[in-house]
Amino acid sequence: xxxxxxxxxxxxxxxxxxxxQAKKSISYFQERGTEGGVRGMSDDRxxxxxxGDDLNLPPGIKMDDPVRMYLKEIxxxxxxxxxxxxELAQRIEQGDEKAKRRxxxxxxxxxxxxxxxxxxxxxxxxxxxQEGNMGLIKAVExxxxxxxFKFSTYATWWIRQAITRSIADQSRTIRIPVHMVETIxxxxxxxxxxxxxxxxxxxxxxxxxxMDLDAEKIREIMKISQDPVSLETPIGxxxxxxxxxxxxxxxxxxxxxxxxxxxxxxxxxxxLDTLTEREESVLRLRFGLDDGxxxxxxxxxxxxxxxxxxxxxxxxxxxRKLRHPSRSKRLKDFLx
Numbered sequence: 082x083x084x085x086x087x088x089x090x091x092x093x094x095x096x097x098x099x100x101x102q103a104k105k106s107i108s109y110f111q112e113r114g115t116e117g118g119v120r121g122m123s124d125d126r127x128x129x130x131x132x133g134d135d136l137n138l139p140p141g142i143k144m145d146d147p148v149r150m151y152l153k154e155i156x157x158x159x160x161x162x163x164x165x166x167x168e169l170a171q172r173i174e175q176g177d178e179k180a181k182r183r184x185x186x187x188x189x190x191x192x193x194x195x196x197x198x199x200x201x202x203x204x205x206x207x208x209x210x211q212e213g214n215m216g217l218i219k220a221v222e223x224x225x226x227x228x229x230f231k232f233s234t235y236a237t238w239w240i241r242q243a244i245t246r247s248i249a250d251q252s253r254t255i256r257i258p259v260h261m262v263e264t265i266x267x268x269x270x271x272x273x274x275x276x277x278x279x280x281x282x283x284x285x286x287x288x289x290x291x292m293d294l295d296a297e298k299i300r301e302i303m304k305i306s307q308d309p310v311s312l313e314t315p316i317g318x319x320x321x322x323x324x325x326x327x328x329x330x331x332x333x334x335x336x337x338x339x340x341x342x343x344x345x346x347x348x349x350x351x352x353l354d355t356l357t358e359r360e361e362s363v364l365r366l367r368f369g370l371d372d373g374x375x376x377x378x379x380x381x382x383x384x385x386x387x388x389x390x391x392x393x394x395x396x397x398x399x400x401r402k403l404r405h406p407s408r409s410k411r412l413k414d415f416l417x
Contacts, residue, residue, distance in 0.1 A: 148207055155189040163231065170226035184232065185221050191233055192217050195240050202248050203308075209244055216243025255309060265306045267292065268299070345412075352408050359385070360399035367396055 161169070161184070172180035192213035199209050220236035249262040257265070271291045275283035283291075285299040292299070312325030334342060349370070353361045366384060369375040378389035378396075385392065403409060 158186045161187045166232045167226045170224055181221050185217055188217060188233060188236055191236060192240055196244060199244050199248060204248055204251060212243045212247035213240045216240040265302060268302050348411050352411055355408060356399055356402060360395055363392060363395045364399050
């Protein structure tokens, strides 16, 4: 006597340590009174597991991973003929829960086949299968055999929708609306196609022309599509460093520049000390040496209670003194 595991077990067993979300699949059948445990199946309806192309593992999935055990289990489930699909669909219309389970079990490999195409988009392969199974359940509920197409054709749309929506909702640190995710995916496809045709990275204008969008909109899509990276990401074999430790603060002066700036301030203070008190004060106000805000001649004149012309004369005299070689040579090196 051969056997096939219950549908709940197919979905849930490999995922226990990965996703509590799988319980949704189980509860769907439990609410409808599905029997648990292992069920017998006659030998003439048993199909031995064959590791065919439809169940090949994507890169990065090890032989001893839970997904391998899952594939072996679903590989034992017999496929359905077109007549069997119609028969099950008719029984489902009459409320037969076992027929729902049977139709879903026979198409679990379809979910794996579709999920393989979405590996590397921010979700684990097991999670992709789980979300695809949720779409399969929806397809079982809504399938109408009278329209004349196979169940697998109909279920493919629901499985893809469940997977892509899950990727949009869960794969990014910052959630992006589903319609924008679809636009980003189209942008990626068009960019790759243009890269092959042009032999170089396409410009936003070229991509925009192909997508019938403005170049500015393409730049916005490019910005949104970037994945955020945590500054706490471990770096190195020992994981004893973090990414943030290697990122330069663009607003902070480099150590060498900061040291040179401090030295310049010291030299400038020494040079200004050789001027009269009024000349030094006028230059400090005119060039904003203390607070970074330069004043007009009129503002400085108001500060000292003299005319703007008098301030201009004092400034000119002070600058002539600074140009004298005895003073200018101390600041000359900082102009290079």
